[in-house]
Amino acid sequence: MAKTATNTIARNLAGWLLPAALILAWEAASRSGLISESVMAPPSAVLAAFIRLLASGELVENIGISTLRALSGFAIGGAIGFAFGLANGLSRLSRDLTDTTLQMVRNIPHLALIPLVILWFGIDEEAKLFLVALGVFFPIYVNTLLGIQGVDPQLVEMGRIYGMSRRQLFFRVILPGALPAIFVGLRYALGIMWLTLIVAETIAASSGLGYMAMQAREFLLIDVVILSILIYALLGKLADSFARLLERLTLQWHPAFQPA
Amino acid sequence: MSVIALHPKQPQEANGPSATMRTPSPASPSAPLAFSLRGIAKRFGEKTVLDGIDLDVPQGQFVAVIGKSGCGKSTLLRILAGLDSPTSGSLTVAGGSASERRSRIMFQEPRLLPWARIARNVEIGLTGIAKGEVARDLSLQILKEVGLADRAEEWPSVLSGGQKQRVALARALVAHPFILALDEPLGALDALTRIEMQQLLERIWQQQSFTAVLVTHDVTEAVALADRVVVIDKGRIALDLPIPLARPRGHGSAETARFEGQILDRLFGRG
Numbered sequence A: 001m002a003k004t005a006t007n008t009i010a011r012n013l014a015g016w017l018l019p020a021a022l023i024l025a026w027e028a029a030s031r032s033g034l035i036s037e038s039v040m041a042p043p044s045a046v047l048a049a050f051i052r053l054l055a056s057g058e059l060v061e062n063i064g065i066s067t068l069r070a071l072s073g074f075a076i077g078g079a080i081g082f083a084f085g086l087a088n089g090l091s092r093l094s095r096d097l098t099d100t101t102l103q104m105v106r107n108i109p110h111l112a113l114i115p116l117v118i119l120w121f122g123i124d125e126e127a128k129l130f131l132v133a134l135g136v137f138f139p140i141y142v143n144t145l146l147g148i149q150g151v152d153p154q155l156v157e158m159g160r161i162y163g164m165s166r167r168q169l170f171f172r173v174i175l176p177g178a179l180p181a182i183f184v185g186l187r188y189a190l191g192i193m194w195l196t197l198i199v200a201e202t203i204a205a206s207s208g209l210g211y212m213a214m215q216a217r218e219f220l221l222i223d224v225v226i227l228s229i230l231i232y233a234l235l236g237k238l239a240d241s242f243a244r245l246l247e248r249l250t251l252q253w254h255p256a257f258q259p260a
Numbered sequence B: 001m002s003v004i005a006l007h008p009k010q011p012q013e014a015n016g017p018s019a020t021m022r023t024p025s026p027a028s029p030s031a032p033l034a035f036s037l038r039g040i041a042k043r044f045g046e047k048t049v050l051d052g053i054d055l056d057v058p059q060g061q062f063v064a065v066i067g068k069s070g071c072g073k074s075t076l077l078r079i080l081a082g083l084d085s086p087t088s089g090s091l092t093v094a095g096g097s098a099s100e101r102r103s104r105i106m107f108q109e110p111r112l113l114p115w116a117r118i119a120r121n122v123e124i125g126l127t128g129i130a131k132g133e134v135a136r137d138l139s140l141q142i143l144k145e146v147g148l149a150d151r152a153e154e155w156p157s158v159l160s161g162g163q164k165q166r167v168a169l170a171r172a173l174v175a176h177p178f179i180l181a182l183d184e185p186l187g188a189l190d191a192l193t194r195i196e197m198q199q200l201l202e203r204i205w206q207q208q209s210f211t212a213v214l215v216t217h218d219v220t221e222a223v224a225l226a227d228r229v230v231v232i233d234k235g236r237i238a239l240d241l242p243i244p245l246a247r248p249r250g251h252g253s254a255e256t257a258r259f260e261g262q263i264l265d266r267l268f269g270r271g
């Protein structure tokens, strides 16, 4: 037990070795003047900016705003995508009615809508929510639908033979069977969520991380720009780790998640 | 499809010799019928798969159904289990209430839910019959019967093919069905596991005294297990052969070989 725990820690540490080495090299390169200060701030300056913005409360506020936007947009788009995925996976009629339309809309890159969205909503919250929700919708929709369509029909027949009600069939056979695919969609959607938000906040916002980065650019605060980028990366990683954890907890039965 | 109660199922004790002392069948002609098929026909579009099957099976009999691939064995079994209805003809299942007439079907694939632990998978056999503690106890009991009591809390993915099929058998039997239909349940297993499973199936059938209908491609298996072998050809019953051998039957005896020969001759039209 203790041995496996140390093993896991060791494995996790191994993943951080390369980034740590890169940061050290970066610092060294900056100090020796190999990288000009107007191109890249050294890690130590980024750290200083971090402490400065943390103390002023500006950083926490902006992270809070961005996270709230990301999660609300995700909740809206994810819920609608999930609902359509379920409906179209379970009902032929629903699929015939809506799937073609949805697949057509999917081919429009959602970021291409930014000018239109600004016309509609200006740079208000709705603009960001709309874009994030739209971006998140499709991966969740497509993967939920695929997941449900991919459930082994022999298992469904088995459930019927043993007299499961429609409700039991859904919760005990169809949903668990679709879950691995739904998680693929979830993780993909989380990536899109941050990406969309970065773009939206950079172009049309008056608060949030992206706005903070754009402001810093105007004042040539390259350390703050880099800090914002790093925080975006961290938040993205955090969301992905959370999804993985959820996946590990709910897919224990899956051979891929069983301890060797 | 008409399903009419013909004979109320008699209490087990009144059924003559106890299960373990079962006389080689076909059970005495006076034994009450488990089910009877009358003129069962099944067409898929233009294609006639079954063309008038008449079959009376007494309670507790072990019937093996043999025939070339595509001759309609699975179709017949699905009709018997109530999963499909015949184009014409009738199926009559004896027994009193619906629960006394319960039939179960087992397939070549175990069809276990990968996301449910073994005991939970077996409990599916009690859907609408028992819940909670009761269901748990019953499934642990039947798991013990099939020799998997110690695997109750594991995931299906860690079991071998034969073990999975034993779980499927436990799931089919946990509610004590009246009829058990088996569609090549051992077809995907290796030869040794298959013989083990045949012995297990025979033992449990003797204990629980359900009526068994086994579809198989394996003539040896049919002769080793069945009281009666039915050969289907061109949509009809081409041979209905009683196997009055004492149990347990050794493999490869002269007598079994004679029966096997008879069946093979009929299958390949040399009979």
Ligand SMILES: Nc1ncnc2c1ncn2[C@@H]1O[C@H](COP(=O)(O)OP(=O)(O)OP(=O)(O)O)[C@@H](O)[C@H]1O
Residues within 6 Å of the ligand: B044, B049, B067, B068, B069, B070, B071, B072, B073, B074, B075, B076
């Ligand atoms: N749902 C269906 N629709 C159309 N044709 C079907 C259907 N089910 C079965 N058939 C046809 O009926 C015939 C008998 O099929 P069935 O599965 O009963 O054969 P089988 O005897 O079980 O064969 P095997 O030994 O290969 O399992 C086949 O020709 C098959 O193509």
Ligand SMILES: [Mg+2]
Residues within 6 Å of the ligand: B073, B074, B075, B183
């Ligand atoms: Mg078949």
